Amino acid sequence: MKHLVTAEQMKHFDSYTINTIKIPSMVLMERASLAVRDFILSGNFDLTNVIVVAGYGNNGGDGLCVARLLKIAGATVRVVSVGNSEHESTEHAAQRKICQYYHIDLQTATEALADATLIVDAIFGIGIDRPIAGPQEQIINAINAVNAKIVAVDVPSGINTDTGEVMNVAVKATATVTFAFNKVGLTVAAGPTYAGQVEVAADMGTYAVDDN
Ligand SMILES: NC(=O)C1=CN([C@@H]2O[C@H](COP(=O)(O)OP(=O)(O)OC[C@H]3O[C@@H](n4cnc5c(N)ncnc54)[C@H](O)[C@@H]3O)[C@@H](O)[C@H]2O)[C@H](O)CC1
Numbered sequence: 001m002k003h004l005v006t007a008e009q010m011k012h013f014d015s016y017t018i019n020t021i022k023i024p025s026m027v028l029m030e031r032a033s034l035a036v037r038d039f040i041l042s043g044n045f046d047l048t049n050v051i052v053v054a055g056y057g058n059n060g061g062d063g064l065c066v067a068r069l070l071k072i073a074g075a076t077v078r079v080v081s082v083g084n085s086e087h088e089s090t091e092h093a094a095q096r097k098i099c100q101y102y103h104i105d106l107q108t109a110t111e112a113l114a115d116a117t118l119i120v121d122a123i124f125g126i127g128i129d130r131p132i133a134g135p136q137e138q139i140i141n142a143i144n145a146v147n148a149k150i151v152a153v154d155v156p157s158g159i160n161t162d163t164g165e166v167m168n169v170a171v172k173a174t175a176t177v178t179f180a181f182n183k184v185g186l187t188v189a190a191g192p193t194y195a196g197q198v199e200v201a202a203d204m205g206t207y208a209v210d211d212n
Pocket residue numbers: 010014025028029032055056057058059060061062089123124125126127128129130131132133136153154155179180206
């Protein structure tokens with residue numbers, strides 16, 4: 001199996017896993033998020049004030065799941081949501097409802113970022129498809145200005161999964177935990193600089209069909 005994939009290939013493998021093999025998307029999301037949690041817990045990160053910055057897609061859904069898993073592990077965690085909540089994905093909605101049972105609130109104020117000891121970047125993953133602007137641009141600039149380590153979920157938000165180009169702005173991460181396979185965009189152009197240390201969470205259940 002190829003060790004570098006494009007967004008389209010990754011989406012194909014995810015879709016085959018979910019729709020043909022019938023491993024539920026929420027199971028993949030939980031396994032992906034467990035890999036992020038394990039990376040953070042095994043690393044040299046200060047968990048006394050973790051801020052998860054989450055979009056409303058499945059990358060954001062991963063972020064909410066990571067927030068829950070870190071809180072269960074004893075971290076102090078808050079979530080800052082950014083984007084248009086009307087575009088909330090099914091899985092993001094499910095993770096948001098689960099968070100309510102763990103008393104994890106979703107706030108939108110970005111002031112919390114200033115004192116963060118660790119930021120988890122879950123704004124965009126492989127779904128980015130246009131230059132970043134508006135509130136996402138503002139919060140990415142705020143994230144990059146904070147003196148805290150940053151762990152990106154799957155892809156540093158703003159980096160093009162296939163070309164490694166910066167889509168106007170991008171999170172400059174300390175490390176990136178990417179799911180199933182490394183992404184072409186993390187190895188070329190600006191990708192390596194913005195991804196930081198790349199951890200490939202290989203064992204998270206995605207089945208790679210090589211029929212394309
Ligand atoms: N690989 C796996 O096994 C799994 C991956 N997962 C995670 O799912 C994301 C991909 O999620 P998706 O909802 O397709 O896209 P994003 O969350 O990256 O983006 C959300 C949404 O945002 C819109 N969008 C794109 N560019 C922009 C922009 N510049 N400004 C505003 N909005 C934008 C677009 O409509 C996107 O759909 C993957 O990275 C993983 O984190 C799953 O958890 C399951 C397992």
